[in-house]
Amino acid sequence: MTHVIAQGTFDILHPGHVHYLRDARAFGDRLTVIVARRENVTHKAPPILPNRQRRDMVAALDPVDDARVGHPDDIFAPIEELDPDVIALGHDQHHDAAAIEDELARRGIDCEVRRASPLDPAYEGELLSTGHIIDRIVEQRDGE
Structure with missing residues (x-):
């Protein structure tokens, strides 16, 4: 059995997340997802949704066998514990x-x-990024 780990923030799930996790699952037989802790996300704005909620949303997706929130101090600690065969990175991570x-x-x-492979938008205007989704919400709500 080939065990794959995918990781990410997974804030406001969108088709790009689903594509990434489907690709990751195709790399093996079992997929565990490590959801980044809010306090560890430093390369972009912190997630809107709490850790537990993001973990639960990811766990509900078909390609995912298990989801957990990452370690508070050492992002490699869960990888050492789980001993995967493959770590799947998102195409644009x-x-x-x-x-x-x-x-x-x-x-x-x-x-x-x-x-993972990139996902081309299925139609013009499809949003494949949490940041783009937030921008669209702000843009549309500002006009109200």
Whole structure:
């Protein structure tokens, strides 16, 4: 059995998240998703939704076998615990795959790092980013 880990913020789920998780699941037989803790999201605005709510939403998706909130201090701790075969990165996630591979090797974790494919919008105006969804909401609500 090939165990895959995917990780991300997953704030305000959208088709891009579903595509990423479907791709990640296709890399193996079991998919565990690690949802980033709000306090650990530093590369963009913090999530709108609480940790538990984002975890529960991700856990409800068909490709996902298990979802958990990440470690408060060490993002690699759950990976050490779960000992996956593959870590799936989203096609546009900010993570440096080579840096992840180096840290995995340093910790003695033998697993492959793979990137999911991009998702092309199915139609003009389709929103595939939480930031774009928030921008659209603000834009439309400001006009009310």
